[in-house]
Amino acid sequence: MSKKQFIDPAIARKPGKITFGTIPVNQYKKSLEEEKANFSNDDFIRIYRDMVIIREFETMLNQIKTTNEYSGVRYNHPGPAHLSIGQEAAAVGMAYYLTVDDFIFGSHRSHGEILAKGLSAIHQLDEQPLMKIMSEYFGGTTLKVIEKYRKDNVKELAIDFLLYGTLAEIFAKETGFNKGLGGSMHAFFPPFGVYPNNAIVGGSGDISVGAALFKLVNRKPGIVVANIGDASMGCGPVWEGISFATMDQFRILWDEEFKGGPPIIFNFMNNQYGMGGQTKGETMGYGILARVGAGVNPDMMFAERVDGYNPLAVMDAFRRKKQLILEKKGPVLLDTLTYRISGHSPSDASTYRSKEEIEAWMKADSIHEFGVQLAGNKIATVDELKNIQEYARVLIKKITKLATNDDISTRMDLVKNPNRIGELMLSNGSKDKMEEGKPEVLIPREENPRAKQLAKKERFGLDKNGKPFSKVKTFQLRDGIFEAILYRFYKDPTLIAYGEENRDWGGAFAVYRGLTEALPYNRLFNSSISEGAIVGTAIGYAMCGGRVIPEIMYCDFLGRSGDELFNQLPKWQSMSGDILKMPVVLRVSIGSKYGAQHSQDWSSLVAHIPGLKVVFPATPYDAKGLMNAALQGTDPVVYLESQRIYDVGELFHEGGVPEGYYEIPIGEPDIKRKGKDITILSIGATLYRAIEAANILEDKYGMSAEVIDARSLVPFNYEPVIESVKKTGKILLTSDASSRGSFLKDMAQTITELAFDELDAPPVVVGSRNWIIPAHELEDFFFPQANWILDAIHEKIVPLKGHTVMNDFGPDEQLRLNKLGI
Ligand SMILES: Cc1ncc(C[n+]2csc(CCOP(=O)(O)OP(=O)(O)O)c2C)c(N)n1
Ligand SMILES: [Mg+2]
Numbered sequence: 087m088s089k090k091q092f093i094d095p096a097i098a099r100k101p102g103k104i105t106f107g108t109i110p111v112n113q114y115k116k117s118l119e120e121e122k123a124n125f126s127n128d129d130f131i132r133i134y135r136d137m138v139i140i141r142e143f144e145t146m147l148n149q150i151k152t153t154n155e156y157s158g159v160r161y162n163h164p165g166p167a168h169l170s171i172g173q174e175a176a177a178v179g180m181a182y183y184l185t186v187d188d189f190i191f192g193s194h195r196s197h198g199e200i201l202a203k204g205l206s207a208i209h210q211l212d213e214q215p216l217m218k219i220m221s222e223y224f225g226g227t228t229l230k231v232i233e234k235y236r237k238d239n240v241k242e243l244a245i246d247f248l249l250y251g252t253l254a255e256i257f258a259k260e261t262g263f264n265k266g267l268g269g270s271m272h273a274f275f276p277p278f279g280v281y282p283n284n285a286i287v288g289g290s291g292d293i294s295v296g297a298a299l300f301k302l303v304n305r306k307p308g309i310v311v312a313n314i315g316d317a318s319m320g321c322g323p324v325w326e327g328i329s330f331a332t333m334d335q336f337r338i339l340w341d342e343e344f345k346g347g348p349p350i351i352f353n354f355m356n357n358q359y360g361m362g363g364q365t366k367g368e369t370m371g372y373g374i375l376a377r378v379g380a381g382v383n384p385d386m387m388f389a390e391r392v393d394g395y396n397p398l399a400v401m402d403a404f405r406r407k408k409q410l411i412l413e414k415k416g417p418v419l420l421d422t423l424t425y426r427i428s429g430h431s432p433s434d435a436s437t438y439r440s441k442e443e444i445e446a447w448m449k450a451d452s453i454h455e456f457g458v459q460l461a462g463n464k465i466a467t468v469d470e471l472k473n474i475q476e477y478a479r480v481l482i483k484k485i486t487k488l489a490t491n492d493d494i495s496t497r498m499d500l501v502k503n504p505n506r507i508g509e510l511m512l513s514n515g516s517k518d519k520m521e522e523g524k525p526e527v528l529i530p531r532e533e534n535p536r537a538k539q540l541a542k543k544e545r546f547g548l549d550k551n552g553k554p555f556s557k558v559k560t561f562q563l564r565d566g567i568f569e570a571i572l573y574r575f576y577k578d579p580t581l582i583a584y585g586e587e588n589r590d591w592g593g594a595f596a597v598y599r600g601l602t603e604a605l606p607y608n609r610l611f612n613s614s615i616s617e618g619a620i621v622g623t624a625i626g627y628a629m630c631g632g633r634v635i636p637e638i639m640y641c642d643f644l645g646r647s648g649d650e651l652f653n654q655l656p657k658w659q660s661m662s663g664d665i666l667k668m669p670v671v672l673r674v675s676i677g678s679k680y681g682a683q684h685s686q687d688w689s690s691l692v693a694h695i696p697g698l699k700v701v702f703p704a705t706p707y708d709a710k711g712l713m714n715a716a717l718q719g720t721d722p723v724v725y726l727e728s729q730r731i732y733d734v735g736e737l738f739h740e741g742g743v744p745e746g747y748y749e750i751p752i753g754e755p756d757i758k759r760k761g762k763d764i765t766i767l768s769i770g771a772t773l774y775r776a777i778e779a780a781n782i783l784e785d786k787y788g789m790s791a792e793v794i795d796a797r798s799l800v801p802f803n804y805e806p807v808i809e810s811v812k813k814t815g816k817i818l819l820t821s822d823a824s825s826r827g828s829f830l831k832d833m834a835q836t837i838t839e840l841a842f843d844e845l846d847a848p849p850v851v852v853g854s855r856n857w858i859i860p861a862h863e864l865e866d867f868f869f870p871q872a873n874w875i876l877d878a879i880h881e882k883i884v885p886l887k888g889h890t891v892m893n894d895f896g897p898d899e900q901l902r903l904n905k906l907g908i
Contacts, residue, residue, distance in 0.1 A: 089590070090339070106380045111391040112423070114399035118463045121398050130465045133182070133397050135474050136205045137174040137453045140198045142478040143249065144169040144428065146486055147197070147256070151432035157483045161490040163257060166270045166285075170198040172427035175452035176355055177202040179400020180311060180422070183408060186210060187308030189281045189297055189630070191290035194271040195355075195426075196283035197252065199313050204248040207278035213240040219277040220247050224265070224663070228254070231261050231494055235484065249485045251275060259495040265663030266498060267507065272661050279308070281629070282662070286653050287360075288314060288321025291352075292619040293654060295327040296626020296634075298348030298417075302336075303582055303608045304521070304632060309349040309411050316375055316421075317360020323649065326619035328352060331417040332383045333614055340607040346414030351407055352387070354419070356394070357426040362438035376421035387419040394424035395452040427451070510660040511697050512801075513667050515720030519578035520633045520669060527604055531576050536600025540565055546742030547706075547735020560735035561743055563703070564597045566710035567673075567727065571598075571635065573747060574717040575605060578633050581717075584613045585620055585637030585673070594639050595675055595732055617646035624670045625654050629662075633669040633717065641676040641726070642686045655722045656697025667720040671713070676770070676822070678730045678865070682858035685865070687822040689769060690829040692724045693799040699752055700799040702726040702770040707739035708797050711750030718749060728771035728822075753801035757810070761792035764879065765810040767833065769796045769821035772870055776820055779875035787886045796821075799829055807833075808841050815846040816883050820870050825853030847883040852895075856908050 118130075125133075147167045149156040170177065177198035184190065186207045192199045208216065217240055220229040231254075232246045255262030255273040262268075263275045271285035281297060284290045294312035301308060318324055336347030354375050356365070363369040372378050379389025388410055392403040400422055407418045425447040429436055436444065460466045466474075489495050498506055531537060543561040548554055575581055583598070589612050592599035601610055613620050617638055624636035638644055644651060659668050674692075677684040693700045699721050703709040709727070716723040736742045738758050750756075758773060759780055768776040773795045780791035792810050796802065811817050817837060819830040834849035852870045859868050878895045880886045 107386055109374075109376050109380060109386065109389050109391070111374060111376065112393045112399075113390075114393060114396065114402050116398065116402070118398070118459045118465075122463075127465050130460055131470075131474070132209065133178055134453070134456055134460060134466070134471065135478070136178045136202055137397065137456065138474050138478045139205065139245075139249070139481065140174045140177060140201050141171060141453055142475075142482045143201060143253075144171045144197060146482050148428060148432050150486075156486055157479070159483065159486045159490055161257075161486070165256070165258060166194070166431065167256065168195040168271065168431055169428040170195050170426065172447060172451070173198055173355060173357060173394070173424045174202075175397040175456065176394035176400055176422045176424040178205075179394065179397040180313065180353060180404060181206040182397070182401045183404050184279065184311065185308060186277075186279050187306070188311065188408075189279045189294075189308065190311045190313060191281045191294040191297065191626075192283040192313040193287055193290060193315050193318065193355075194283065194285045195315065196273075196313065197256070197270070199355075200252055200273060200275065200280050200283070201248065203280050204252075204275060204278045205245065208241060208244040208248065211244075216240055216244050220244060223277065228261050228263065231488060235488070245481070246485065248275070248278070249481065250488055253485055253489040254495050257489050257495070258497060259489060260498045261495045263663075264661060264665065265510075267510070267663050268661050274662075276665060282658060284654075286649055288318035288324045289649060289654060290314060291318070291321060291324030292327035292330065292616075292622025292650070293626040293629075295331045295348050295350060295619065296623030296628075297630045298331065298350040298626075299623055300627045300630040300632050302344055302348050304580060305343075306630075309351065309408060311351045311353050313353050313355050315360060316354050316356035316358060316365045317363060317369060319354065319365070319370060319372065319375060319378060323618050323622055324352075326614070326616035327622065328382055328387075328417070328419075329614045330616055330619040330623055332387065335607065335611060337416070340611075344608055346411060346416045348417065349411045351404070351411065351418045351420055354421050356421050356423050358423070359426060359430070359439070361430045364438070374421065376419065379419035382419070383416070385416055387417055388415070389419040389421065391421040391423055394422035395450060395455070397452065397456060507660065510664050512699065513659055513664065513720045515667060516718050517669070517720055518718070520580040520631055523579035525576055525579040525581070526606055526609060527576060528606060529604055531572065531604075534572065534600050534604050536568065537572065540569065544742070545736065545745070546739075547737045555735060557733050560733075561706055562733045562735060563706045563709045563727075564595065564732040566703075566706035566708075566743055567597050567713050568600065570710045570713035570717060572601070572604065573714070574633075575601075575609065578717075580632035581634070582609045582627070582632065583635040583637070584611045586613060586615055586639050588612055588637060593637065595727075595729060597673075597727075597732070617643045618650055621647040621650035621655060621672060624672070625650060625658065625668070628668045628670045628722075629658055629666045635671045635673060635717075637673040637675075639675060640680075640684050641674050641688050642683050644674060644688055644692070651692065652695060656695050659721070660697060668722045669720045670722045671716045672722065672724050674724060674726050676726055676728045678728070679862035681861050685859040687770065687824075687854070689726055689799060689821065690823045690827065693829045693832075697722070698800060699723040700726065701752055701797060702728075702799060703797055704728070704731060704768075704770055704773040704795055705734065705738055706736045706743045708750055708756065708795070710743055711748055712752065712797065714747060715749040715752050719752070723752070726770060731771045731774065734774075750797070753798045753803050755803065755806050756795045756797055757792060757806065758795045759791065759793040761790040761814070763789045763814055763816070764791045764883065765794060765807065765814045765817040766791050766875065767794045767796060767807055767817060767819045769799065769823070769829070772821050775870055775872050776875065778872035782872060782876060783879075783886075787889070789886070796833075802833075804836060804840055807837060808844075811837065811841045812844045815844060817845070817849045818852060818875060818879060818883065819849060820852040820875060822854055822869050824856050825851055826856045828853045850878050850882045852878045856903075
């Protein structure tokens with residue numbers, strides 16, 4: 087949305103036609119002789135060598151998988167190995183012109199890409215920085231293994247290091263590039279510009295765009311290459327990543343210097359199959375994959391098909407496409423045609439393709455053909471080529487011996503330290519800013535129009551007589567969130583925020599009102615309606631070193647970012663072996679009044695996912711303090727907000743919401759109302775219903791309830807709750823999440839274990855119904871109400887004298903509903 091752009095009906099409604107340009111298909115025609123102008127003999131031989139190394143590496147894995155032996159080295163590898171025999175030219179061609187500043191992302195079939203990019207980086211780096219990288223990575227753990235066996239030549243040592251680090255990772259050894267926590271499908275090595283590979287196919291489609299966004303926004307050198315399988319063109323994150331990367335605003339609304347948008351090449355490693363499905367003719371409709379670029383933007387993403395069986399053709403394409411990006415001409419799509427001679431995995435019987443087809447592609451094999459050309463053009467003799475093959479065999483055998491040796495290449499010792507992996511789940515860092523530098527802003531913070539308005543507001547919600555101030559006079563919960571975010575924007579130069587309607591509109595619920603005036607487009611912008619990419623790009627942005635606040639407008643829409651939320655955001659810190667940090671604060675607004683698909687509280691769902699922190703503040707004081715803490719940290723935090731209480735004032739914290747900076751530690755619950763007879767533990771906006779119930783309990787039944795506001799779901803300190811239960815002997819837990827399988831049940835069970843002897847009755851859970859959420863007029867029948875809490879206490883914990891039950895929480899009804907699945 088931008089008022090700068092006038093949408094003229096006279097123009098928009100005019101008849102016309104869209105004409106597409108042409109998309110080149112295998113247009114590379116240069117002979118090796120002609121290429122001598124661009125490559126030295128050494129270059130040609132190195133290209134051959136790199137392909138041969140990759141081929142031998144994959145051949146070794148194939149043999150290990152199928153026969154438990156390679157060249158006399160015996161080993162059983164039960165894990166995955168998706169091999170890329172046949173695709174070597176595509177990988178080496180892709181990596182050749184990329185510098186160490188250029189990042190690649192890939193998929194489950196990325197061994198070849200990792201090695202190609204690593205070999206290219208090793209060639210480009212001087213010995214000193216190379217040695218520094220190796221000796222500093224995990225304090226030299228990986229280097230120490232191979233150093234013993236080779237000390238003569240740094241470049242050769244680095245090749246050993248690359249092959250060993252990758253293989254040890256595949257074999258789940260702690261000496262591998264990601265401490266063995268990534269494995270075959272996720273191995274990577276950032277110092278060489280090799281970023282995560284993803285077992286969720288298409289998973290890199292949006293993460294890589296976030297990495298490119300990081301480069302763009304923070305003016306970092308280099309481009310990003312997203313290596314994606316051809317069948318993954320059917321995946322949501324890929325389409326969303328492409329949509330996000332090609333938004334018009336980069337060219338039209340952002341400052342001139344950002345014109346090209348995220349510097350990214352979507353490189354489809356088109357081996358023409360997705361497991362057993364043929365993409366052309368069966369599972370996709372594009373015919374030639376490059377066609378897809380035509381519809382995306384007027385530049386047709388400079389889409390092109392290139393012969394991925396010829397390394398020089400791929401290099402030529404990458405050189406030209408990289409140049410386009412450096413000229414700020416925007417994202418590029420490459421369809422790199424290749425063939426997977428190996429099966430999808432070593433157990434693949436290739437029932438879906440003919441023998442003739444495999445043989446035809448083997449006959450055209452890129453390594454063989456390139457070798458013939460090198461010999462034909464007198465660049466290398468046949469014997470020299472054979473020597474290279476022998477060199478690769480010796481090298482791979484040596485590395486295989488080292489990586490399979492359990493004494494040299496050890497696994498994480500979970501006997502000695504059973505919680506080692508647990509300790510890597512969260513980084514728990516505290517960082518004012520992710521990088522040094524002056525944050526880019528448009529006005530001084532004091533001049534912010536919203537900040538000026540807030541200065542006049544009442545920071546405690548009640549006047550001297552205990553009467554609430556009017557809404558307009560009160561500093562609200564949304565203001566607490568705003569203040570914390572505004573503060574951080576002036577502190578951390580890497581911080582950016584985006585989502586739907588974040589700019590101009592000020593966020594759908596006015597949390598960001600006043601931010602547009604403060605920040606340039608490159609720090610606050612509206613994204614495409616791509617919830618997957620909103621979260622996915624944030625992941626890529628954070629793993630490259632930035633801090634980011636993506637926003638999901640309604641909690642219900644989290645489903646659209648399911649994979650990003652389940653498999654990416656929570657997992658990359660630990661899967662990287664703590665190389666990557668993930669300072670992403672994902673703001674998620676929980677709806678109200680809008681029925682079944684706009685009012686769901688999915689807090690239980692996100693709290694279930696290991697690797698995420700989850701907070702749900704219910705007061706302005708907590709909202710500001712928890713946002714400050716989330717933005718100071720280095721972990722992914724799902725920050726839940728309830729639309730029902732965006733406008734509440736502070737009713738609990740004496741003195742109101744401080745103007746200055748303070749943090750509320752994530753994980754610490756807070757006693758909002760003191761009591762001695764029963765404990766009520768609430769999550770989120772239900773706090774106010776719990777307080778209402780507590781007041782009725784006091785007034786009508788003479789029972790004093792202690793109300794504890796969980797504030798956080800993960801992590802969570804149970805101690806204050808247990809202390810309370812020791813005093814009261816009774817506890818009821820309540821939140822707006824549907825009761826079955828909810829986080830409340832998890833808490834109830836933990837409390838039972840920790841305080842069984844203190845309890846007079848089992849902990850009782852009062853969640854929402856296991857229904858769809860009805861219209862606002864019927865919402866009170868769905869979300870827990872004060873009278874539900876009273877009914878549940880009466881029926882399950884302690885009879886309340888004279889209480890008339892309105893809802894049946896008795897055991898018979900509980901049994902009946904469970905039998906019915908509601
Ligand atoms: C989201 C997801 N769906 C399904 C799979 C199972 N799977 C693994 S590889 C693969 C085929 C992918 O094909 P393509 O993207 O062309 O890559 P290729 O395997 O050919 O390299 C499938 C379906 C997966 N890993 N992730
Ligand atoms: Mg494929």
